[in-house]
Amino acid sequence: MMSKEDGWISPKIIIGSGATGDYYYERELIEDEIWREILKGNNILISAPRRVGKTSVMKSITNNPKKGYKMIFENIQGINTEIMFYKTLYELILKCLSKFATNKEKIKNYFKQIGLTEISATSLKFEGKTLDYVYEINKILPQLDQEGEVIVLLIDELPEVLHTLHKSGKNEEAISILKNLRHWRQEEDYKMLKFVIAGSIGIHHVVNQVDGRTSDINDIKSIDCPALDNEQFDDYLNWAVKDASIVFDKTSTMYFKDKIQYFVPYYINLMLDEMDKSAMISQEKNIMSNDIDNAFNKIMKDNSYFTDWKKRLKDYLKPEDFSFVNQVLIKTSHEDDITAQDLYDMAVKANKTEDYMDLVYDLVHDGYLYNDNDKYRFISPFLKQYWLRTNPIYKA
Ligand SMILES: Nc1ncnc2c1ncn2[C@@H]1O[C@H](COP(=O)(O)OP(=O)(O)OP(=O)(O)O)[C@@H](O)[C@H]1O
Numbered sequence: 001m002m003s004k005e006d007g008w009i010s011p012k013i014i015i016g017s018g019a020t021g022d023y024y025y026e027r028e029l030i031e032d033e034i035w036r037e038i039l040k041g042n043n044i045l046i047s048a049p050r051r052v053g054k055t056s057v058m059k060s061i062t063n064n065p066k067k068g069y070k071m072i073f074e075n076i077q078g079i080n081t082e083i084m085f086y087k088t089l090y091e092l093i094l095k096c097l098s099k100f101a102t103n104k105e106k107i108k109n110y111f112k113q114i115g116l117t118e119i120s121a122t123s124l125k126f127e128g129k130t131l132d133y134v135y136e137i138n139k140i141l142p143q144l145d146q147e148g149e150v151i152v153l154l155i156d157e158l159p160e161v162l163h164t165l166h167k168s169g170k171n172e173e174a175i176s177i178l179k180n181l182r183h184w185r186q187e188e189d190y191k192m193l194k195f196v197i198a199g200s201i202g203i204h205h206v207v208n209q210v211d212g213r214t215s216d217i218n219d220i221k222s223i224d225c226p227a228l229d230n231e232q233f234d235d236y237l238n239w240a241v242k243d244a245s246i247v248f249d250k251t252s253t254m255y256f257k258d259k260i261q262y263f264v265p266y267y268i269n270l271m272l273d274e275m276d277k278s279a280m281i282s283q284e285k286n287i288m289s290n291d292i293d294n295a296f297n298k299i300m301k302d303n304s305y306f307t308d309w310k311k312r313l314k315d316y317l318k319p320e321d322f323s324f325v326n327q328v329l330i331k332t333s334h335e336d337d338i339t340a341q342d343l344y345d346m347a348v349k350a351n352k353t354e355d356y357m358d359l360v361y362d363l364v365h366d367g368y369l370y371n372d373n374d375k376y377r378f379i380s381p382f383l384k385q386y387w388l389r390t391n392p393i394y395k396a
C-alpha cells in the first residue's frame with residue numbers, strides 16, 4: 001500500500017536546540033556585526049530574548065572561522081562550581097591551542113610540561129597531574145606571540161551558571177568568575193583570548209544579583225539578535241519550503257504573518273511543522289488560512305512549548321517580583337495592553353514603586369512585552385494566548 005509519506009517532502013526545519021548546517025538560515029547581518037567586533041578586538045554579548053536564535057548564530061560563527069581565529073563553542077549549562085567553570089575554559093583553550101599554526105614549539109613544550117598525553121575534540125588525557133586551572137591559563141597565554149592566532153571562546157548560558165551559583169549559596173564563586181573574566185578581557189597579556197557570550201536569561205539581571213552592579217560587564221560589546229523583518233520573513237519562508245510539498249500563495253503568506261506577528265524562526269518553525277503534518281494527512285498541499293488557524297490552535301493546546309517561559313520567571317525572580325510580573329502579564333493578556341498608569345497603580349498595590357520599571361524593562365528585554373508609546377503589549381500572540389489560557393479568570 002502506498003503511504004502518505006511517500007514522495008512527501010517536509011519543510012527544511014528543525015525544532016529544539018540550535019539550528020545548524022542545512023537547517024540554519026543564515027543571519028548574515030548579525031554574523032557580520034559579530035565579526036566586525038571580533039576583528040576590532042572586542043568581547044561580545046549576544047543579547048536577545050529567549051528563542052530568537054542566539055545559539056544557532058554562535059554555532060554558525062564557530063563553524064565558519066576566519067583565518068587567524070580558532071573558534072570553539074561550548075554550552076556550559078550544568079556547571080555548578082567555580083572550579084568546573086575554569087576547568088572547562090582551560091580545556092577549551094587547550095583544544096584551540098592544539099590547532100594553532102603559530103607558536104607550535106612553545107605549545108608543544110607547554111603540553112609536555114602539563115603532562116598532556118592526548119587531545120581530541122571530545123577528550124583530554126593528563127598524566128595524573130592535578131592542575132590549578134586559573135594559574136595555568138594565566139601562565140600559558142602571556143607566553144604566546146601577541147601577534148599570533150586568536151582564540152575565540154563562544155560560551156553559551158553563562159548567566160545561567162552564575163545564577164545557579166548565586167542560588168546555591170556560592171555567590172562568592174560567581175563573583176570570582178566575573179572577576180577572572182574581567183581580568184582576562186582587560187589585560188593586554190590576554191588579548192589573544194576573546195569571548196562571545198550568550199544566555200537565555202538577561203546577564204545584566206544576573207550580574208546585578210551576584211555583585212550588585214553591572215559595571216563589571218560594561219566593557220563587553222552588546223550585539224542584538226533581532227526578530228526577522230517583513231522581507232526577511234518572506235525570504236525565510238521561501239527558503240524553508242523551497243523543496244517542500246506544502247505551498248503558500250500571497251494571501252496565505254500574509255495571513256501567516258498576521259497570525260504570528262513576531263517573526264522569529266522558532267515560531268515560524270512550530271507553525272510550519274504543524275501545517276506540514278496536517279497537510280500530509282489530508283494530502284492537500286496548498287496552505288489556506290484555516291490551516292494556519294488550526295496550526296496555531298494546535299500549538300496552543302500543547303502548553304509544553306510555553307510553560308518554560310513562566311517557569312523561568314519563577315526561577316529567576318524573587319517571589320514578590322514574580323508575583324508582580326505575573327499579575328502584569330495576566331492583566332496584559334486579558335486587556336490587550338497595559339498602560340504606564342496601570343503599571344504604577346499595580347506597583348503601589350504591590351509595594352514596588354521603587355524598582356517596578358526595572359522588572360517591566362526585563363520583560364521587554366527578555367521577549368515577553370514590547371513598548372508601544374506609553375503602552376505595553378505581548379510581543380507574541382503565542383505568549384499572550386498562553387497567559388490567557390492559563391489564567392482564564394481575571395478580576396480588574
Ligand atoms: N537561523 C535559524 N535558522 C533556522 N532555524 C532557526 C534559526 N534560529 C533559530 N531557529 C529555530 O529556533 C529554535 C531555537 O534556536 P536557538 O536555540 O538558536 O535560540 P536561542 O536564542 O539560543 O534560544 P534560548 O533562548 O532558548 O537559548 C531552533 O531550534 C530553530 O527551530
Ligand SMILES: [Mg+2]
Nearest residue numbers: 054055156200
Ligand atoms: Mg540558546
